[in-house]
Structures are given as structure tokens and as C-alpha cells.
Amino acid sequence: MSTPTTTTATDHAAMEHATTEHAATERASSDSATAERTTAEQAQLMREQILQMGTGPDGTHVGGSLSSADLLTVLYQEVLRLRPEEPDWPDRDRFILSKGHASAALYAALSARGFLPAEELAEYGTSGSRLAGHPLRRLPGVEFPTGSLGHGLSLGVGTALALRRTGRSGRAYVLMGDGELQEGSVWEAAMSAAHLRLGGLTAIVDRNRLQITGDTEERMGLEPLAGKWRSFGWQVLTVDGHDLDALRAAFAALPGPTGQPVVIIADTVKGKGVPLFENKKKSHSVKLSPNLHRRALAGLRARSRRQS
């Protein structure tokens, strides 16, 4: 297990390590060894489901869904305290998919957690479905509709501020794309979260180094990315976004509601797990023909066999 790199001095006093524990109390599977195997398997299942949704009428955002798959799986399987049978449970954790185009990954995560029947995933993008290309608020488990980049972190600031004010125990998590960080609204939110010491808000950056038109560093360089967040007052944890243990460790190291907020920069691979798509800008949005789907799935399964 690799541990996350703590890149700023941390207010250890303010930290509470209870996150994973709490999640467990709201989960059926409590045995940690089982949980670990299950989580990796869930991530694999999520990837298959993403590819399946990519066969929908207009395809889906395959690359950025696959890069988020591991971290979303850890979040939904082990971290987030949620009650699928009571989606509005006041003490739940709030998750906001600011990179709303990765909706396929979110739907898979929600279904794994029991918010949606797995069969419903087949309706992705079809007429009359609840599973739009970007998440709709009326879907249980979705806090806010997203899809226009750069909205999520402000929503998270408001949410975390309200949770602190009302004394509820839930945390707020916001997942953003790296290209998304080019939106100025992200930095407004970042500045205010740090100023307000919203330790209950955690940002996660899916650092897959690709935006639609190519390599972020060629298109609109984001480096030094940790430096940007630090200069905006955040504590930065840089982790391998496909290392489940590293992700777990990061999520276990979050501050309390008045601590310095943490951003987890998850180094990821766009299209992760599917050799056809890995690190390919074309993987951003793909409509998988039956043939392409077959090849992609075969590649995904071969890779996973090789790794286990």
C-alpha cells in the first residue's frame, strides 16, 4: 500500500479518522478483507457497465468515466455514509459529481450501492430514462444536477457550510476533472472554502491529464497543480487514483469541519483499464458499436486477468 503524499503541514488535531468507520456502519459488508476484494471487483464491474452504457444511443463519456472508476468505487463502497433506502437521510455524506459528463460511472456506483436497480443501467441515454448524459437531480442519490463544468465546488462550499451550521455530521465530496480546473468558478470556490476553513469539504481531482482537445499541459497547462491548490489555501494529498489502498488512506486522513480543506489529486489514466482507450483523447466521448464494444470489453477483461 502506498500512502498519500501529504504536501502541506496538516492540522492533525482537527482530523477525524472516523470516515471509513462511519461508512462501515451504514454498509452491509463490514469485514475489511471482504470489502477490499469486493471493492476491486466492483470497480471492474463498474468499468464493464460504463462500456455497456457507451453502447447507448449516443454513446457516453467513456474516458473520464473509466479514469474515475476506482475512486468512485472506493467512495461509494467504503467511504460515503449513505442510506439507499432513505436518500435524503439528513446525516448522509453529500457527493457532487462536478464533472457531470462522467455520469455513467456515477450511475454504476449508485446501482452498486443500491440506489438503482442494475438493470436500469441499460436505459442509459434512452428516451424516457432517468439516466441522462449528465446526472439529473430527480435521480435518488444525486444531490445536484451537473454537466456544466465548474459548478460543483461552490455547491460543495454551500453544502459544507450548511452542514457545519446545522451541526450535521455528513461531509461533502466534490469530484472534478483536471480540465475543469480551467474554469475560474472553481478558484472562487476554492478560495472561499479555504478562507471559511471548510474541513468538511473534500475536493477530488481526476488528474488524467487529458481534456477534449488533448494533453492538458499542451492545451492549457495546469502545473504546478498542487502548488495552485496550496496557494489557494488547501492541503494537498497526491495519490495514485487507481491504487485502492492509497485512495482509502487519503479518505481516512480528512480534517474535521473547521480544518483546512483537503484536495485529493488523484493521478489517473483516462480510459483506464481498456487498452484501446487508455491515454487517448478520443476516448473522451465514444459511441461503442457492437464491434468496438466487443473489443473494448475483451481488452478490459484481459487486463484484469493479467493483474489478478
Next chain:
Amino acid sequence: MSTPTTTTATDHAAMEHATTEHAATERASSDSATAERTTAEQAQLMREQILQMGTGPDGTHVGGSLSSADLLTVLYQEVLRLRPEEPDWPDRDRFILSKGHASAALYAALSARGFLPAEELAEYGTSGSRLAGHPLRRLPGVEFPTGSLGHGLSLGVGTALALRRTGRSGRAYVLMGDGELQEGSVWEAAMSAAHLRLGGLTAIVDRNRLQITGDTEERMGLEPLAGKWRSFGWQVLTVDGHDLDALRAAFAALPGPTGQPVVIIADTVKGKGVPLFENKKKSHSVKLSPNLHRRALAGLRARSRRQS
């Protein structure tokens, strides 16, 4: 003379030190000693004119005009290559007052440079005048109307990019308030200017540490401010914004059109020069009654006598 603190490694090769020189060729006063005395006197005159404009029907933004007075005077007296008789001269430097509420200071600078008759300043804010509370584009010497914070730097990016593309020699300068940097649009522009290596664009921050509701660090902390700019890819020069020589040195140390852009963080005092207003949040927007005007002016003059 204090020199500016160069806070990043500078691409010295890309620098051209010709700025001040060029300005001189477009100025009547070429003797440097005269210019220096004149500049200080001009700044004092600008302050008196700002106070005068503050007696207009709705007052003016006194504090942020006074904090910008010295740097605007150096810019307009010594740095900017302009032709008052030909405001659209293609090879002019472009100045954009992103903190448009400091229009009174800009009008004084434009009048000192010959764009407006000094008598017109008396019309500030009155019906039918060209001198609005925020600069209007139809006023000669104004490149863009401003007043909504956070627009100027993007305008500067477009301007500098066009100047580079068309091979014109002018530079673009954008003056922002420190509170203004809370606008996310500033960071979009900052990121793109650095990525595009727009050395022909120079940002200036009037770091007077006050926004309307109080101390920036209490309201919405900006520190580490140099760190923010550096992490966004800029070279940072921190100067005393009331030290004319330090300002001159900073403006003389600017890169060429493909260099790393420079931001000059000018440490200033809001309300500078008028003891009644210095470092007072209430100085932000003031309507000067005849009595208040008398006291403010007396304070300003006493201070200047003490210093010379």
C-alpha cells in the same frame, strides 16, 4: 531607490528594457531629472483632482483611486507610449483599468497626458459628462469600458495576443484591485496568459489590502498572493506601490512578447496621501462635502509638505 523583488527566475534573454525609453520618445519632457520631479508632482496633482472629483454629485471611489495614484502617474508619465493627438495610434501601449471604479484617477492621468482638458474633470459624474463613475469607451484613451470587476485581464490577453499576431510593438497593461482577484475570471485569464506566454501583457495589482467590507485577509484571504500568481505561471515583482523609483524599475524589467508574463504586485495604502482616508475601509466610496473636502485637502497638502 528600492529595487523590485524578483520572486521567480526570469527569462532575462526575453527581456527588453526599452519600455521607458520608448515612452520618452512619445513624451515632450525627455530630461529624466525633470521627469522625476514632474512625476511626483503629477501624482500630488492627481490626488488633489481625485479629492475634487469626490465632491461631485455622488462622490467617487476615493480610497482605491488614491492607492493607484502613484503607479498610474508613473505609467502615464513615463511608461505608456501614447499619442494623445492620435488616441488610436496602432503602435500605442494599451492600458486597461480593470478596477474601473478608480476612474477618477484614470481621468486625472488622461488629463495630465493631454487626452482631456483639465477643466473637464470638474464635470465628473454630472449629467451629460463623459466622465462616468466607471470609464466609458467613447472617452479618448479608454480602451474598454470597465466597472464590473474581473474583466480586464481577459481583455488584456486578447489585446496582447492580437498585438503579437499583428506584429505591433505596443504592450498591454491591466490594473486590478486586490479584492478583484477574488473573481474567478481573473484566474482564467491568468492561466491562459501564462500558457500562451504573453510577455507583452503586464498585470498590476493594487495591493491595498482593503475591499469594501474590510481587510482582504479577514474577508477573503488572498495570501500567499505572490504564490498564487507564481503557481499560475507568472513572474512576480513585488514593489512598494508608492515608491516611484521602485515602480520605474519594475516597468523597466518587462519581458518581450513571448516571455513569461509579469505581474507587479504593488503594495499600497488605500486612501494614500490623505490621513483621513488612509487604510480606512470607509474611504472606498466617499461623497466629499465642502467641509470634508477642505479637511482632506489640508491633510494631503500637509503630508506632502512634510515629505518634500
Next chain:
Amino acid sequence: MTDWQERYATATRDVYRATLLDIAKSDTRVFCVDTDMGGLEDGFEAELPDQYVNVGIAEANLMGVSAGLAAEGLLPFANTIASFAATRACEQVKVDIAGNALPVRIVGTHGGFSAGHYGPTHHAVEDVAIMRSLPNLTVLVPADAAETEYAVRALADTEQLPGPVYLRLGRKATPLVHRGPYTFRIGQADLLRPGRDVTLVASGPVPVAESVAAAELLAGRGIAARVLNLHTVKPLDAEAVLSAARETAGLVTVEDHLVTGGLGGAVAELTAAHHPCRVHRIGVPDGFHDQVGTETELLARAGVTAPAIAGAAEEVMRERN
């Protein structure tokens, strides 16, 4: 001066602040979200620091944060300048607040030309058109300080108003419309003067005041002009407007806003659909209004004056015949 007159001889902005503080004292859901407006910190924050937050000079953030607060059951009042609410933060209002039908109260000062000599970046003459095009939003334009107090108190009632509201305020004191208490109901036009010949439909302080004055002028010429104060531009009081369309020769709309897309646009759309009649729209013409002047001067230049309104009413009557 009556008590009423003395109490409300103030700017809509000022009475808003006092009323907000008052309701917040007894309703802890009320949350004042500031973007460095100046003024809220001295009153509201000083008294109720736990119900105040400054999110920076950052209007997009303002709307997103307010949406987050509202989703958690608080009642945020999001404070900015009208133009910034409608344009700078437009998408955040659309997606985060309006789309989710969250009870955020978006309060924009400097409505219309009330920013006076501040110039075009601070004028809001397209805000009503924009806000009217966003889903679920109630759009309120109080005509004076008293009406502002009624409106702000109404905003605290989330049973009656479970969705988002845009409240458009001014900057300086404007004339009082009523001399004492009256019935204010969101969505219901305020009949200021009965009349069977022609109807003046107005919203906003100066437009309403000038319309009342125009009705006086018309009365002197033997014309009975009905005057409606449409403090609620959305939802529009269809019954009041269509009755006026049926019962009088035609309508003159008067607003401190563009003649397109705002009150005049809403009235034209409604009547054209259900009872076509002449609608003469008085307001700000298309263009960038970079003239220096006071609110009333700028509006006078745009034709928002009692004589111009009266003239338009006469024209509407002539054309009917």
C-alpha cells in the same frame, strides 16, 4: 408627513436590509450571503454573525454557495448588484438555483438605471428579461420602500414561496406609492387607480410614480386611465392584464428596463395569445446606455415620464378608434 411616509422615505435597498435583519432574528434559517456589497456587514453581520457569510467578490460562487445552503434547508438571501445577478452569475442562477427550484432569494440592488452615473456596467436593464427566461423563478420589482418591506417579509414564507425569487431593488429613495398599509400579494397586480379608457401597466419605482402622474394628466384631459402596479413580473397576473385588455382601449407598459423581454414583453405575449390589443411599450430602447445622469434623468431620456406616458395612452386610444 405621516408615520408611513417618514418610515418609508428611504431607498428600497435600505428597507430591505432592515427587514432582512428583522426577519432573520426570529427565523434562524435566514442566511445572508454577501459578495462584499458594503453595508450588510455593519448591520446584519454585526448583529447576527452566525447567519452571515461573505463569499468574496465572486458572484458565481455566491449563487452556487446559496444553492448549497438552500438544499440543506437554510433560506439564503444572495446579495449582489442586479446586473451581476442576471449576467455575471446567470448560469449558476439557471442551473443551480432555478433549475432545482431551491428557495434562494436573489437580491439585486442597482436595478434599472438606479446606479445613475456609475455607467453601463452597473445598469441593469436586461435583468428582468433574463430572469424571466429562467425556470421556476418569481420575479419581484417593488415600487417603493414600503412594498419592499412587504415583499421581503413574504419571501420568508417558504410555504407560499417554496421556489427561488429574484428581488430587484434600487439604490436611492424614490417616491411612495401608497399613503398607508395596503394589501400586497405576490402574483397579484396592485390596482392603483381604476379607469375604463386605457390602462397603464407599470413596474419599478420611477415607472409606477410616473404612471400615476400620467393618469393625473390624463384625468385632466377627461381620460380615465387605469393604473396597475405589476410588482410581480413573473408570474404575471394574467387576469388583471387581460381584464384591462378587454375593458380598456389598450395598454401602455412602463418599466425601467428594456422595452423588449421584460414587463412589456410579458404583457405583449399574454395579450397577443388571448386578447390581442394595442400594447405600447415605454422603457429603455435597445443599445448600450453609456450616458451620465441620475436615474430619473436617464429614464426621462428613455421616455419614462408622465407626459410621454400620457401621450402614448392617447395614441393607443386614437389607434383603437
Next chain:
Amino acid sequence: MTDWQERYATATRDVYRATLLDIAKSDTRVFCVDTDMGGLEDGFEAELPDQYVNVGIAEANLMGVSAGLAAEGLLPFANTIASFAATRACEQVKVDIAGNALPVRIVGTHGGFSAGHYGPTHHAVEDVAIMRSLPNLTVLVPADAAETEYAVRALADTEQLPGPVYLRLGRKATPLVHRGPYTFRIGQADLLRPGRDVTLVASGPVPVAESVAAAELLAGRGIAARVLNLHTVKPLDAEAVLSAARETAGLVTVEDHLVTGGLGGAVAELTAAHHPCRVHRIGVPDGFHDQVGTETELLARAGVTAPAIAGAAEEVMRERN
């Protein structure tokens, strides 16, 4: 299939890209400003890297940068999604581009419901209302790929069009309106079918196609419906609309946009002012449209179908009598 049909059997977005590249080759003022749209880099940037810039996923920056470029004599095409152009970057469009009357060509794809299952954050059903409220802007809504080519070529002519333009495009191929070359003039309605009984006034690909189909249906019922394609929503062709108001029983407006503030609103305002007549507005009702469906499905749900249009036309005729 004719050459014409083959050539334009494509999305307005695609023909835009090809035409832009074509005009840029001979007009070095043309500058393609990208916000990571995807597609412009492979065609445009690959061929003309010096006339291309990517300003990041940053729509506010897009507009400010484009204003700066235009002020220096370049001819920027600012590329984003329609909804982001009108709402995310609204203030930059207003102040930096429209207010200064600069020749920026703002190009928004995914107009109306053309983003289909992408959902409400990607739909633009209020963009025309918003853009119409901003100063100096010409608002163009081509009805098919061929019209898009005409429009894009017209945009290169800064003598005819010295100010800013908003060009609203779709995302997928839509039916062709004409079978071959025709006269396209900005500001002038395209008369698709003469008729003296009632008039269908449409803008946008599906609305125009459905209106033409509705006219067929009506012809079968003995009703001669005039059909106008209003590709230019601002400035509106007042003469064509008012002639229709005078010469036919009334108007049905059809758009892939809210029924308020857009084409229908503009037509209602105009007729109510000069020749009151029935204006039945067909388009998207107020609300947040978070249904999943294709463009045509979503529009059908909103009532933008030939039968519904024909029915509205008959109703307009009945009410006239």
C-alpha cells in the same frame, strides 16, 4: 439526391466548421477561439495554427479574449456551447462584446434541445431571449446546413456586419429546407411558402421543417398557410411580420426555445405595438426540462410538431372569426 442535398445532409455544426476554415484561408483576420470544444483542433488548428487559440475550458475568458482580439482588428469566432455563451459568459458578452459593438462572432452549438440526452445543463432554450436583450447583437438561427454556410460567409463581411453576432447552431443533421441555392439576407425573412389565410413564423431546424409540414397538412384542409423562416431573430424583419399580421388571420410562432422572450416574444411585441393580432406561440414551456430524449422527441413533447402547429393555425383562424 441532388448535389445540394448531398452536400448539406449534415449538421449545422459541421458545415460551420468547414466554412470557417474555408473563409479563414483567404481572410487572415479570421481567428478561431476555442474552449476545448473538440473538433476545431483537428480541422482548423491543424491547417491554420496561427489563426487558432485555445483559451481553456473558460467561457468568460473566451468572450473577454475575443473582445480584445476584435478591438485590434481581428475577426474572432468565439466557440462554445449555446447555453454557455448565453448564460455562463453572459456578462462578458454584454459588456465586452455587445456593449462595444465589436465584430465578434459568437458561435454556440447545441442550440435548443439539440444536445438531446445530455440533459438540461446542455440545453439552450433561453439563449435567444438572453442574446436578444443584449445591445447591438445580431441573432442568427439558421434552419439547416445550407443556411449555415450562407450565414457564416455573411459573417466574414464586416462592412455589412460591423457589430457582434450570435450564431446558434445544432449538433446533428437536420432536414434541408431548400432544394437548391436561394437568396439569404441577414435581417430578411425567408418566405418559404406564400399564403393568405394564416402565417407560420418559425426559426431553427426542427421548427422550420415542422412548419413546412404543417402547411402541407393545412393545404390538405383547404387552408393556405404562409410560412416564414425567421433565421434572423434580431433584428426582426418587421415588414414581413407586420405584412403577415395585416394580410392573414393571425400568426403561429414556432421555435426550439422557450415560448417567452425569443422569436414568439419578439413577434408578439412587434404586432402588439403596430398591428395587434393573435399570436399563438409554440415552443418550449417554462420549466427545467430534465427529460431524456432526442431533439425531436423533446420538441415533440413541447408541441413542436406539424399536427400541433396546424391545429394552432386553425385555432387562430377560428378565433379571428
